[in-house]
Amino acid sequence: MRHLPEVQRGPSLLESNLSGLMDELFSDFDRVGFDVTTSFGRTDVYEKDKQLVFETELPGTRREDVQVRVEDGQLVISGEVKRREEVDREQYFRIGRRYGRFQRSFPLPADLVDKEKVAARFEDGILRVSAPLRESIKERDKAVEVKVE
Secondary structure (H helix, E strand, O other), X not given: OXXXXXXXXXXXXXXXXXXXXXXXXXXXXXXXXXXXXXOOXXXXXXXXXXXXXXXXXXXXXXXXXXXXXXXXXXXXXXXXXXXXXXXXXXXXXXXXXXXXXXXXXXXOOOOOEOHHHOEEEEEOOEEEEEEEEOOOHHHHOOOOOOOOO
């Protein structure tokens, strides 16, 4: 990978140095089989209208490259982000986006979710998975006041 001249690297020397250190730290992970996609697939989980909803950001992912399944009491979202064109690594000044396979898993409350009715919709880079609830998680886990005698 080529480096930009020092004057074009960033607004501050500290930012350039930190960015360079992070690039160096993760530069060999793809060669040894580590999947460094911790920030990929950021997900909001909430309850609304007796549905447990998972909204996951999947930028650059196509609908046909995303799989959703319920397995062993977990919601599993997996897929692949593919490059649209091939560019040699030596042509880059900086690689900040992630490509390749990804997988995220979320535990489901087995006694509350009807796994046969889980539905998914992918639109504008957001995957929205809805799992119908038999009863509200919030209501079920509501605190009970105990009188102290």
